[in-house]
Amino acid sequence: MNQVVDFPIEDVQGMVDTRHLAIDKVGIKSMRHPVKVKDKSGGVQHTVAMFNMYVHLPHHFKGTHMSRFVEMLNVNDREISMENFESILREMAHRLEAQSGLIEMSFPYFINKSAPVSGVTSLLDYDVTFIGEVKNGEYSITVKVLVPVTSLCPCSKKISNYGAHNQRSHVTVTAKINEFIWVEDIIGLVEGQASSELYGLLKRPDEKYVTELAYDNPKFVEDMVRDVAAQLNEEPRLGAYTVECENFESIHNHSAYAVIEGKQS
Secondary structure (H helix, E strand, O other): OOOOOOOOOOOOOOOEOOOOOOEEEEEEEEEEEEEEEEOOOOOEEEEEEEEEEEEEEOOOEOOOOHHHHHHHHHHOOOEEOOOOHHHHHHHHHHHOOOOOEEEEEEEEEEEEEEOOOOOOEEEEEEEEEEEEEEEOOEEEEEEEEEEEEEEEOHHHHHHOOOOOOEEEEEEEEEEEEOOOOOHHHHHHHHHOOOOEEOOOOOOHHHHHHHHHHHHHOOOOHHHHHHHHHHHHHOOOOEEEEEEEEEEEOOOOOOEEEEEEEEOOO
């Protein structure tokens, strides 16, 4: 009979490192995982997120335990929102025995929108990222939302006898969260400043409406970032922010771009 001897397996990551160099961020990057996200309607969206998860590694540790990041995602079958993101982040730091940690979670977020005239409903997707950080015990969260809209060129309208060129624009808001705010509220703030918002489905009366609305509400890329920034300045739930706008020009082979940073402390 063969005797089985159970030898302990050495924890290499937990060994002492003698180079005296701390690592600011170490962890896993581009980990795709299914999640459930709460939305403003009271429902839960089943979507797929891309995770970047990092912790600070003190100078005396050789490495971190990469498998624990993956274990954490696989054992947490729960709804995620800005409200509980802090607890998830602190749990990660605790499991990795770290004083500081950061999680970036990027995912498509869907809103069911009604067309402006016919009322027909359809889904429109937005790119959303939650960026949570615990540093020396202090928690902060930043939300990044990319909102596609329509912009119509004021110059083109002014100089043309009929018509004006318009294009799809991407407005990206990246903002620190002071108080809880729904993603839908940030999206609505941006869409309200566009020449027109976008819809997944439009009937003919709706298409006429949004075309004429954009024509009556022309915006340069500079107008977009200024108008959105003005709204962000009046929103107490949001702190320091960056608002970017990129117009994918319909009559040029380049984009127009502008950015404003505001509410800096």
